[in-house]
Amino acid sequence: MTNEHDTKQTLRVAVLTVSDRCARGEQIDKSGAVLAELVEAADGEVVARDVVSDDLEPLINHLKTLAARPDVDVIFTTGGTGFSPRDNTPEATRRVIQKEAPGLAEMMRFRTVDKTPTAVLSRAVCGIANGVLIINLPGSPGGVRECFAVVAPLLSHAIRMLRGESH
Numbered sequence: 001m002t003n004e005h006d007t008k009q010t011l012r013v014a015v016l017t018v019s020d021r022c023a024r025g026e027q028i029d030k031s032g033a034v035l036a037e038l039v040e041a042a043d044g045e046v047v048a049r050d051v052v053s054d055d056l057e058p059l060i061n062h063l064k065t066l067a068a069r070p071d072v073d074v075i076f077t078t079g080g081t082g083f084s085p086r087d088n089t090p091e092a093t094r095r096v097i098q099k100e101a102p103g104l105a106e107m108m109r110f111r112t113v114d115k116t117p118t119a120v121l122s123r124a125v126c127g128i129a130n131g132v133l134i135i136n137l138p139g140s141p142g143g144v145r146e147c148f149a150v151v152a153p154l155l156s157h158a159i160r161m162l163r164g165e166s167h
Contacts, residue, residue, distance in 0.1 A: 011155055012073045013039045014048040014066045018080035018089050019139060023053040031078040034141040038148045039076075044155075047071050054080050059092040067096060067129040073159045075132060076148075079139030081124045089136050090125040097127030097134060104135060104154070108147040115146060131162050 017032035029051050036046045048069070052062050059080075066075050080089030094100075104126035112119040124136035124147075133155070137147045 011039075011044045011159055012047045012071050013044050014069070014072045014075045015039070015046055015050070016048075016062065016066065016075060016077045017051045017139075018054055018059060018077055019051065020053050020086060022051045022079075030141050031137075031139050031144045034144050035076055035078055035137065035148065038145065038152070042152055044074075054086040054088050056088040056092055059088055060095050063092055063096040063129070063134065067132045067134065069132075072132055073162075074155060075134045076137055077134070078137045078144055081122050081136050081138060083121060083123075087123070090123045093125045093127060093134055093136055097125075097129045099128045101126040101128060101133070101158075104151055108137075108150045111150045112143070112146040116143065119143075119146075128162065133158055133162065 015032050015035050017029045019027065019029065021027035022029045032049060032051065036049055039046050048066060050062065052059055063075065066072055077089050077093070080087045105124045108124060109119050109122055122138060126133070126135045135151060137144050
């Protein structure tokens with residue numbers, strides 16, 4: 001995830017797991033752990049890793065706090081993108097972003113549906129808040145791996161564009 005102009009600027013990533021069970025300590029955060037490993041394997045730096053419940057308002061507040069940090073380029077969420085009544089991640093993301101980036105979410109669904117037919121049920125949203133890219137990923141380790149592989153090659157270019165650097 002370093003840029004291609006040899007400046008070796010590492011992308012700084014916040015990983016936010018959205019799960020009632022993980023937040024209550026009833027389940028281990030496997031998807032967040034996988035996501036952090038993928039970021040680091042791609043030469044990114046995980047500058048924050050948090051777990052929050054599916055409650056809408058606290059999730060919105062946590063996203064706003066992360067998006068206001070000067071050391072965060074990308075916020076990846078994992079979980080809360082399905083059809084369950086408690087799945088609020090897309091709604092929270094929409095309340096925080098100023099601009100949507102629909103192509104990223106569309107591409108994740110399109111590129112993963114052959115392997116995982118339920119990918120079309122994802123309500124993931126991607127967008128920009130305060131110059132920070134927010135990307136909703138599924139809550140399963142496999143879904144995180146598949147979707148991260150789709151967006152990872154685009155991250156450096158996207159962040160350079162957000163920073164106003166040449167592309």
